[in-house]
Amino acid sequence: MDLTGISTWLNARPAGHSLPQGLYTTAEAFDFDLAAIFGTSWLLAGFEAEVRAAGDYLSFMVGRWPVLVVRGRDGTLRAFHNSCRHRGSILCAPGTGTGARLTCPYHRWTYGLDGRLLAAGRMPDDFDKGAHALKPVHLESVAGAIFVCLAETPPDITVLRRDLTPLLAPHRLHRAKVAFKSTLVEYANWKLVMENGRECYHCATGHPELSRTFPVTASEYFDLEADAARAFDQRMLTLGLPGGPAGEDWWQAVRFALNPGTVAMTTSGDFSVKKLMVEAGGGDIGSLRWAIEPNNFCHSTSEYTFCFNAMPVSATETHVVATWLVHEDAVEGVDYDPEELIHLWTQTNLQDKAFAENNQLGINSPGYTPGPYSPEAESLTLRFVDWYCARAADYVARAAA
Ligand code: FES
Ligand SMILES: [Fe+2]
Known part of the structure; x- marks a missing residue:
């Protein structure tokens, strides 16, 4: 693979900005991403x-x-x-x-x-x-x-194993079953799908259903300084539910509180599953968000774990694979209505599909130049793009050596 073009694009990116056009649009960059990112992570x-x-x-x-x-x-x-x-x-x-x-x-x-x-x-x-x-x-x-x-x-996975295990263990993924799995075709580069999934700048207006329970205006997904967040962390610790934050440059995990008055990440804010995976605190335990670069985020609540994977297909096509896990003994139609269970994230994913596809269309324009991320509202997107650029530059350097 000739990496000259990739190198030029990586070097052309102004700090704190989105990527040069070619990294979102070309087959060359797509092949590079498969080798340098998906082949090594x-x-x-x-x-x-x-x-x-x-x-x-x-x-x-x-x-x-x-x-x-x-x-x-x-x-x-x-x-x-x-x-x-x-x-x-x-x-x-x-x-x-x-x-x-x-x-x-x-x-x-x-x-x-x-x-x-x-x-x-x-x-x-x-x-x-x-x-x-x-x-x-x-x-x-x-x-x-x-x-x-x-x-x-x-890469070394020992820190992830050590630090993610105690956060995830109470969610009993070993005692789970797949309640639903879906694939959504999105006509956008996988990095645009991920950039969108790493920020909530667009959530307040773009995701009315998610906004009911999700603290969409927080500058990050949690605010360790706020009294409410401290009280939540304290309550989780008394329940035996560690909340992090934990992570390295390629993954993060933190438990955060849902909006006041809501107990579940659903359209209504009430539980959609009767048999809980985590019974502590009556199930009022917020959500453990865990996110792995390059292509994933998950939310583990008391009633479900939702997993989002952006699978690259071509320069401008990505398949979003969504998985909902519930308690293995929860019976469909008795303990949960699958439509109700999946409604929130299905709506959110469809709204995000439109955002990512519109983003791709505009990036294809000869008028596109990299634009600045909001350091406050898009910090996790910036973190993703910086991680991508560092991994990509590292791959180019090793290939040259
Ligand atoms: S038996 Fe597998 S390719 Fe022939
Ligand atoms: Fe979104």
């Missing part, structure tokens, strides 16, 4: 609740790269490149499923759940099955959340 792939039993698998695309997460007979989760060692067909279509083995649909080469090649018909006697196992992808599970990394040598 820990990515939140899904949840243990999606692959509970031996043989359960989760298949998904990271850009053009198909990845497979499988629960083995020994209960261990493993990740593989979803590419047959015969002639490269994918083994499982994107989505979830179950099988005692992984059989390629093309010529029926068959792999164990641990990736070993078990059977390959009509191959010569001296064919070495041992040399044709599925290629592994790094996988780490943290408090029920599954992370994968496609790099040969992944």
Whole structure:
């Protein structure tokens, strides 16, 4: 990959400003992002609740790269490149499923759940099955959340494991089930989808439903100086619910209070699920927001965990995969109405889709030049873009060396 153009764009960005046009619009920048960002980062792939039993698998695309997460007979989760060692067909279509083995649909080469090649018909006697196992992808599970990394040598995840585990543990993701999962196609660069998802400058007018419960005018998503925030933190500690903040440059987690008079992040502000994942405090525990660069944020409330993943498809197309987890014993139609459960974030995502697509259309204009972020209202967007630029520059420098 010729990185001269990328370098020029990175160097042309004025500090505190949005990115130069080419980084949002070109196939060159998209290929670069896949290699430099998605190919080197820990990515939140899904949840243990999606692959509970031996043989359960989760298949998904990271850009053009198909990845497979499988629960083995020994209960261990493993990740593989979803590419047959015969002639490269994918083994499982994107989505979830179950099988005692992984059989390629093309010529029926068959792999164990641990990736070993078990059977390959009509191959010569001296064919070495041992040399044709599925290629592994790094996988780490943290408090029920599954992370994968496609790099040969992944970044250090020990601080995330150490600091996120106590925050997430009370939310019992191991005892969760997927109540709903959806994919929204957005015609915008993945970075625009994320920039939008990292600020609430647009929320007060753009998200009437979210604004009811979400403190949309806070300069960040929490204000550690405010008396109300301190009282909330104190109440959470007495309930045994640590709230952070925790994080490194590539992730953040903090528990924050919802707007006064509301107890759940729903359209009404009341609970939408009867069986709570966290019963402490009667479920009035605000939301634990945890966000992982490059492409994710989650909200863990007492009744659900909502996960937002922006999956890059092309320079100007992104698929937003939304997942709602609830208590594993909550019965649809009895303990929750799925429409009510998903309404708030579905509306919010549709509103954000319009913002991101309009943003892309305007950035395509010859009149576009990078504009300044509000240091107060867009601090987390600036943090995301600065992180992106630092990672990108680092990749360019290492490629040059
Ligand atoms: S490509 Fe998988 S068996 Fe031929
Ligand atoms: Fe938004």
